[in-house]
Amino acid sequence: MSARADFDHDAAAGGTLRFTGDLSLARLGDVPDRLRDLPGDVARIDLSGIDRIDTVGAWVIHRFARERGAEIDGLSADGQHLLGQVEAADRPIAIPPRALPPFLRVVSEIGTALVTTGKTLIGLLGFMGxxxxxxxxxxxxxxxxxxxxxxxxxxxxxxxxxxxxxxxxxxxxxxxxxxxxxxxxxxxxxxxxxxxxxxxxxxxxxxxxxxxxxxxxxxxxxxxxxxxxxxxxxxxxxxxxxxxxxxxxxxxxxxxxxxxxxxxxxxxxxxxxxxxxxxxxxxxxxxxxxxxxxxxxxxxxxxxxxxxxxxxxxxxxxxxxxxxxxxxxxxxxxxxxxxxxxxxxxxxxxxxxxxxxxxxxxxxxxxx
Structure with a gap:
């Protein structure tokens, strides 16, 4: 079985964070909590010493690098591809509104206007009172x-x-x-x-x-x-x-x-x-x-x-x-x-x- 995920922070090397072990869901342990509480600056994340990485591990690394503004290196080609997919999924996706048929859209707008008019009239009468x-x-x-x-x-x-x-x-x-x-x-x-x-x-x-x-x-x-x-x-x-x-x-x-x-x-x-x-x-x-x-x-x-x-x-x-x-x-x-x-x-x-x-x-x- 692969070793548990771990890291060490080398502040003398310009704030380098070196990871080792298995960066997967089953072996991450308390790494996310430790990263959140990590003091000091981190300019570089070295992943050359890890055994493997899955989607959860890639997301943890990506989120930490985004928050600290650090660069990531040392990944294999497969690891870089996985990290790229995680970064792409982190971008907001514009979902176009569902287009209604013209007739239903007109009816919907008329109904909305009538409801708004009714609420305004009730509010105006209440305000008059x-x-x-x-x-x-x-x-x-x-x-x-x-x-x-x-x-x-x-x-x-x-x-x-x-x-x-x-x-x-x-x-x-x-x-x-x-x-x-x-x-x-x-x-x-x-x-x-x-x-x-x-x-x-x-x-x-x-x-x-x-x-x-x-x-x-x-x-x-x-x-x-x-x-x-x-x-x-x-x-x-x-x-x-x-x-x-x-x-x-x-x-x-x-x-x-x-x-x-x-x-x-x-x-x-x-x-x-x-x-x-x-x-x-x-x-x-x-x-x-x-x-x-x-x-x-x-x-x-x-x-x-x-x-x-x-x-x-x-x-x-x-x-x-x-x-x-x-x-x-x-x-x-x-x-x-x-x-x-x-x-x-x-x-x-x-x-x-x-x-x-x-x-x-x-x-x-x-x-x-």
């Missing part, structure tokens, strides 16, 4: 309400958005008036352009376009801010010191969006009407005084009520969607961008869906 509970907790303990944070959100959501919303609304008013006048001129009803501008802006487009703009500005900002705070563990630190992130971060943002949206929606509608008035004055020779008088006659007050009722609901949806996506950030900075995009898309989609429900509801109660 948490926000309501945080509001109720602040009503019971008003001293915890953060006035400064809320006022700052008023400025971010409302004041700094006046310029871009005003410009957008003015141009939309001009577009509505111009397109309406072109179509109505075919029937000799250019004067009804005033009706179109007044009712469409006050009832629908003023609030809807404002909501889309706020979702793009403030909803994305909410998601990015909370997502960054989640990555830097600021939110975890707030929980550690006993501060509720819902009360400190989510409630001020939601309250600011709910209160500012009716004001921004009304402001947007008025500016859009001014844009339509300018177009009618320049293109249709309708004086501003006549335009305003006509607006008062043809636009019912219920149109204003419709816009003011929808605006705070849209504001709440935008703020909750942005904060929800921001609180879902985990892992790395790439998640911040992905969640910010998801917040904007989710908020705009929900706003349009709710606007459709509101249109049906107000028509059913006679506000049409």
């Amino acid at each position: 948490e926000t309501v509970l945080a509001f109720l907790a602040l009503l019971r303990h008003p001293s915890r309400f953060r006035v400064n944070a809320t006022v700052q959100r008023f400025e971010v959501v409302g004041v700094t958005a006046l310029g871009i919303i005003g410009l957008m609304s003015f141009l939309i008013g001009i577009v509505i008036a111009q397109q309406g006048a072109v179509q109505l001129r075919q029937f000799g009803f250019e004067a009804y352009t005033i009706n179109l501008v007044g009712r469409l802006t006050l009832r629908e487009l003023g609030v809807l376009m404002t909501a889309i703009m706020v979702a793009g500005r403030s909803g994305s900002a909410f998601a990015a801010q909370l997502g960054t705070m989640k990555l830097t563990e600021e939110i975890d630190a707030m929980r550690t010191i006993g501060v509720s992130p819902m009360e400190a971060l989510v409630v001020p943002r939601t309250l600011a969006a709910v209160l500012m949206m009716p004001l921004l929606g009304f402001y947007s509608s008025v500016i859009a009407i001014l844009g339509g008035m300018v177009l009618c004055w320049v293109s249709l020779d309708i004086p501003p005084v006549t335009f305003v008088q006509r607006i008062r006659d043809v636009v019912p007050i219920t149109d204003l009520y419709v816009g003011l009722v929808k605006a705070p609901v849209f504001g709440a949806i935008i703020a909750i969607a942005g904060c929800f996506q921001g609180m879902q950030v985990e892992g790395d900075a790439e998640q911040v961008g992905a969640r910010t995009t998801a917040a904007v898309v989710q908020a705009i989609f929900l706003v349009i869906v709710l606007d459709a429900f509101f249109a049906v509801f107000f028509t059913s109660i006679g506000w049409n």
